[in-house]
Amino acid sequence: MHKICIPRSMKRIFYIALLALLALPLSARKKPEPVTQFVAGHIVYHVLPTAQPEVEVRATMPDMTPYAGDILLPETVAFKDTHYAVVAIADTAFRHCAELYSVALPRTVRSVGAYAFANCQQLRRITFPPIMYTIQLGAFENCSALDSVTLPAGLRVLQLRVFNRCSSLHHISLPASLQQIGPSCFAYCTQLDSLALPAGLLSIGESAFLSCTALHTVLFPAKLNRIDKMAFMDCSALRQADLPKTLRTLGESAFEGCKNIESATLGESLVEMGDFVFRNCYRLQRLDIHPKCRSVMRKTQFMGCSLLQIYVQD
Secondary structure, three states, rough: OOOOOOOHHHHHHHHHHHHHHHHOOOHHHHOOOOOOEEEEEEEEEEEEEOOOOEEEOOOOOOOOOOEEEEEEEEEEEEEEOOEEEEEEEEEOOOOOOEEEEEEOOOOOOOOOOOOOOOOOOOOOOEEEOOOOOOOOOOOOOOOOOOOOOOOOOOEEEOOOOOOOOOOOEEEOOOOOOOOEEOOOOOOOOOOOEEEEEEEEEEEEEEOOOOOOOOOEEEEEEOOOOEOOEEEOOOOOOOOOEEEEOOOOOEOOOOOOOOOOOEEEOOOOOOOEOOOOOOOOOOOOOEEEEEEHHHHHHHHHHHHHOOOOOOOOOO
């Protein structure tokens, strides 16, 4: 066996390097901790576990003042030599921010979390990106100063109570992509006066427009197949309900208490009609129905409609 001889000079270099490494503090030999959260421009960002560097906006920390004023969120934010895309608003991120007036979301944002802006009672304006896919439940609940909203393309579902009790909201523009309006989504929006529902809408959830007392006109789309119970209950300014031929389900008390409604139409596809649908619609005078509808109609659906006359279509 051959013996390998290491020159004395090389040994000396090795020992010097080893001593230098041992002399380093332990913290210098550790890998740096990954960044999980940071603050930039008084906004708290949380790093998401995604392949690309991405962050979501989160609520202020206890030692910070709440978000306030007019906020323009950036598309990207830099921290420690890394540029992160701002892609989401976290659950409750701006909740209870009493002095928040407006927020502009960048085009990189894809989702708004549950109760993200709930109870921001001075919030007057929210600007969405052109395309976004998710707005979670209660996101703008009780934003009582919010008066007009244009929702982005890409949304298919509006979740439970998204704009519930937005009492100043008088105009809402819904995207063509929308297929479902969730329960209590616009309940108690008492300034909402007219509504053009998008052509692709399939269902309207329970109490979706409950007590929208200024709502006088609703244009129902041709593909709508379900209106759940109390969906338009106590919409006292509503004048007519021309429901599409595709409607299959009309839930209990769907139009109960719409005391100024004068006419309504029920189409051939209706197979389920709950009790009290038109109860206490005192001014309802004319109901046009397809012959097939007679099998699902009962007196309890029209209690208090003393002026009503029913016309069966040929």
